[in-house]
Amino acid sequence: MWRDVKLIAANGLRRSLRDRSILIQALLAPVLIALVVGAAFSSGFRLDVTIGIADADRSAISQRVAEGLTGAGGNGIAFSTLSDPADADQVVDSGTYDAVIILPSGLGEAVISGGQAQLEVVGRATSELAQSVAQSVATGVAADLQTARVTAVAAGAVGATDPGALIQRAVSSPPPITIEQGEVQGTFSVMAYFAPGVAMLFLFFIIGNGARSIIVERDEGTLARILAAPVRPESVLLGKTVEVIVVGVLAMTAVWLITWLGFRAFWGDPLGVFLVIVAAVVAIAGISLLITGLARTAAQADALTTIVALLFAVAGGTFFYGATGLLADLRQFTPNGQALAAFVDLSAARADVAAVLPRVLLLLGIGVGTAAIGLLALRKRVLA
Amino acid sequence: MRAALATARVEWIRFFRDRVALFSTIALPIVLVLLIGLTFGRGGAQLGLGVLAEDPGPLGTSLIAELEDSPALGVTVYSDRGDLYRDIRMGLLGGGVEVPADGQPVQIFVQQASSAAGVVMSTVNAAAAQVGTRATAVAVLSREVPARKAAAAVDQALGDVPPLGVTTTTVGAVSETDRNSFALAVPSQLMLFTFLNGLLGAATLVQARQLGVFRRMLATPHGLGVYLSGLGLSRFLIALLQAAILLGIGVLAFRVHFGNPVAVLVLVFVYSVIASAAGMLLGAVVRTPGQAAAIAVPTGILFGMLGGCMWPLSVVGPVMRAVGHITPQAWANDAWNLVINEGAGVAGIGRQLLVLIAFAAGLAVLAVWALGRQARAGR
Numbered sequence: 001m002w003r004d005v006k007l008i009a010a011n012g013l014r015r016s017l018r019d020r021s022i023l024i025q026a027l028l029a030p031v032l033i034a035l036v037v038g039a040a041f042s043s044g045f046r047l048d049v050t051i052g053i054a055d056a057d058r059s060a061i062s063q064r065v066a067e068g069l070t071g072a073g074g075n076g077i078a079f080s081t082l083s084d085p086a087d088a089d090q091v092v093d094s095g096t097y098d099a100v101i102i103l104p105s106g107l108g109e110a111v112i113s114g115g116q117a118q119l120e121v122v123g124r125a126t127s128e129l130a131q132s133v134a135q136s137v138a139t140g141v142a143a144d145l146q147t148a149r150v151t152a153v154a155a156g157a158v159g160a161t162d163p164g165a166l167i168q169r170a171v172s173s174p175p176p177i178t179i180e181q182g183e184v185q186g187t188f189s190v191m192a193y194f195a196p197g198v199a200m201l202f203l204f205f206i207i208g209n210g211a212r213s214i215i216v217e218r219d220e221g222t223l224a225r226i227l228a229a230p231v232r233p234e235s236v237l238l239g240k241t242v243e244v245i246v247v248g249v250l251a252m253t254a255v256w257l258i259t260w261l262g263f264r265a266f267w268g269d270p271l272g273v274f275l276v277i278v279a280a281v282v283a284i285a286g287i288s289l290l291i292t293g294l295a296r297t298a299a300q301a302d303a304l305t306t307i308v309a310l311l312f313a314v315a316g317g318t319f320f321y322g323a324t325g326l327l328a329d330l331r332q333f334t335p336n337g338q339a340l341a342a343f344v345d346l347s348a349a350r351a352d353v354a355a356v357l358p359r360v361l362l363l364l365g366i367g368v369g370t371a372a373i374g375l376l377a378l379r380k381r382v383l384a
Numbered sequence: 385m386r387a388a389l390a391t392a393r394v395e396w397i398r399f400f401r402d403r404v405a406l407f408s409t410i411a412l413p414i415v416l417v418l419l420i421g422l423t424f425g426r427g428g429a430q431l432g433l434g435v436l437a438e439d440p441g442p443l444g445t446s447l448i449a450e451l452e453d454s455p456a457l458g459v460t461v462y463s464d465r466g467d468l469y470r471d472i473r474m475g476l477l478g479g480g481v482e483v484p485a486d487g488q489p490v491q492i493f494v495q496q497a498s499s500a501a502g503v504v505m506s507t508v509n510a511a512a513a514q515v516g517t518r519a520t521a522v523a524v525l526s527r528e529v530p531a532r533k534a535a536a537a538v539d540q541a542l543g544d545v546p547p548l549g550v551t552t553t554t555v556g557a558v559s560e561t562d563r564n565s566f567a568l569a570v571p572s573q574l575m576l577f578t579f580l581n582g583l584l585g586a587a588t589l590v591q592a593r594q595l596g597v598f599r600r601m602l603a604t605p606h607g608l609g610v611y612l613s614g615l616g617l618s619r620f621l622i623a624l625l626q627a628a629i630l631l632g633i634g635v636l637a638f639r640v641h642f643g644n645p646v647a648v649l650v651l652v653f654v655y656s657v658i659a660s661a662a663g664m665l666l667g668a669v670v671r672t673p674g675q676a677a678a679i680a681v682p683t684g685i686l687f688g689m690l691g692g693c694m695w696p697l698s699v700v701g702p703v704m705r706a707v708g709h710i711t712p713q714a715w716a717n718d719a720w721n722l723v724i725n726e727g728a729g730v731a732g733i734g735r736q737l738l739v740l741i742a743f744a745a746g747l748a749v750l751a752v753w754a755l756g757r758q759a760r761a762g763r
Contacts, residue, residue: 114546133502136506140510198685303403
């Protein structure tokens with residue numbers, strides 16, 4: 001029996017490798033699409049925000065604040081002085097500045113007396129990011145000034161000998177919470193996300209095609225001739241199953257190696273990656289066999305495969321990784337979404353084999369379960 | 385003319401009998417518009433911030449509370465460092481902070497090449513400054529008076545001194561695509577799918593070639609031209625139907641203001657010609673229906689990505705933006721943006737329309753030439 005399985009699988013494999021459509025879908029499409037996504041996002045997004053500082057107070061305190069801010073900046077945020085605060089709306093609207101922080105008239109006096117004062121931020125409706133940055137900066141300035149105000153009032157209350165020196169110390173002392181920039185470990189390559197995602201979408205078509213060939217061969221009469229020979233129906237089914245799994249694993253492994261070795265998209269621990277590839281292919285093969293087993297005609301199987309593949313691709317996050325909410329929840333219910341989550345764990349979280357094992361087992365379980373039902377149905381209806 | 389219309393009618397009926405075609409033409413784009421509109425439309429400008437805090441002190445706890453109050457950030461608590469790094473790397477989070485016991489520095493994690501880095505850093509710094517007011521004042525005063533007395537005086541002062549607030553005014557109007565996420569989702573999916581389905585139409589053409597319809601048409605008094613016009617017309621009408629459904633849903637269900645209706649109509653019209661002509665061209669160059677599908681899907685996705693249907697071209701670098709403009713999608717996207725957000729009419733998108741008409745004419749001429757060649761060669 002195993003000899004027949006091997007022969008049938010090898011024959012199918014040979015025919016698949018000669019089929020240009022399979023090469024386009026299995027290799028060219030995932031690699032090309034991953035390359036385009038990689039090129040689109042290789043430079044990342046850079047923040048480029050210019051915030052104007054308008055000093056309407058012109059007191060010693062407001063001038064110090066303005067000077068302190070214009071000397072700061074970095075991380076894509078630049079500060080520059082705006083000569084006339086009355087122009088704030090106009091310069092923001094025209095785009096000269098992305099946002100303006102106004103130090104209002106009477107600010108210096110309010111800091112010393114503890115009276116009412118409000119910093120003002122002018123932002124543009126179309127530039128929420130810049131407005132958000134300006135608000136944060138103004139909040140930081142207000143908090144520093146508030147520290148000086150509170151210190152001044154408290155110093156007066158306890159009868160401090162030199163309140164001025166205390167205020168000075170409060171303003172210049174290191175903050176109680178120091179902030180350091182840490183390093184984000186691990187890497188995430190958009191290519192290492194889109195390549196397997198797109199590869200899995202097209203695997204549905206390729207593997208579906210392979211599984212469907214059982215029905216096509218029945219309709220064309222070749223299956224009857226095979227079964228007339230001393231070949232058991234199980235050998236035919238197993239041979240086809242082995243064929244589609246080998247084609248799938250070969251195709252995805254090739255995509256992995258091309259994007260990894262050729263374009264430096266690191267997918268993570270190689271053993272883990274290979275296991276996830278095998279598990280994903282088994283799951284897709286199982287679902288394809290189930291669809292083929294349940295369909296009445298080859299055309300129906302083709303239609304169902306396309307619909308299922310596209311729905312899984314959309315729900316599984318093949319086209320957008322940065323989604324939260326509904327899409328992120330839906331993803332868990334698709335085999336490709338589970339496989340993508342495992343790939344992301346391997347690449348971006350530097351997970352090891354043990355960490356992705358639960359998902360691998362889940363995918364294998366889905367694959368074996370659906371394949372069993374599909375094969376039984378095929379045995380009963382197509383090979384009977 | 386009557387013969388061409390009859391051909392179009394037959395193709396139209398065949399299309400409506402094909403369940404996959406109906407699914408990918410009508411159901412799938414609607415599902416995608418819904419998912420994208422609902423997923424990316426919510427949350428506004430809030431950036432995700434992951435917080436790792438195993439055992440924060442009182443200051444650290446106040447800092448986390450302050451961050452949670454920040455309108456710019458949506459805070460999620462993480463217990464696993466690997467998960468936090470992964471989500472920052474993937475861009476799911478704008479950044480992360482690790483809040484240790486008081487006295488140790490707070491670690492801030494951002495991805496350098498991201499627009500979120502600046503927002504996260506300035507917001508965390510501002511929150512730290514706000515939380516630090518009391519601690520700083522008490523520490524400074526404790527040099528003069530006993531700590532307990534200093535703390536009491538500072539608490540009293542905190543109650544007496546009105547907070548120094550920040551008020552915000554916003555100038556200008558929010559663009560339609562910023563206001564309503566469906567204003568972006570509908571045209572981008574419309575372009576992605578009309579083009580994809582136009583290309584998938586190639587399969588019908590190849591099938592007709594294989595069945596010898598071309599040669600039979602050459603034998604009739606109508607000739608091949610009539611058949612091809614009918615086929616093109618049916619594909620064009622399918623593209624128009626698809627566009628009408630998506631635009632209708634956009635207007636009726638999601639209240640999108642697409643702008644000048646004449647400009648929208650002209651744009652959809654020209655783009656539908658491009659989509660159907662591209663499908664006819666593909667139908668002329670491939671050999672089997674399987675090959676047509678194998679090329680159509682990746683090409684449709686690739687052109688959609690390059691042309692800004694999967695993400696706006698404003699987020700990619702200048703090189704990719706320039707490369708993207710080899711596709712009609714990018715020019716159509718520019719036109720949609722002008723019509724929806726800038727209130728442009730037909731004259732306002734004149735340049736984009738001219739380029740799109742050139743695409744349409746070029747593809748149509750190429751398709752007719754290639755199909756004619758195939759027919760004469762008897763293929």
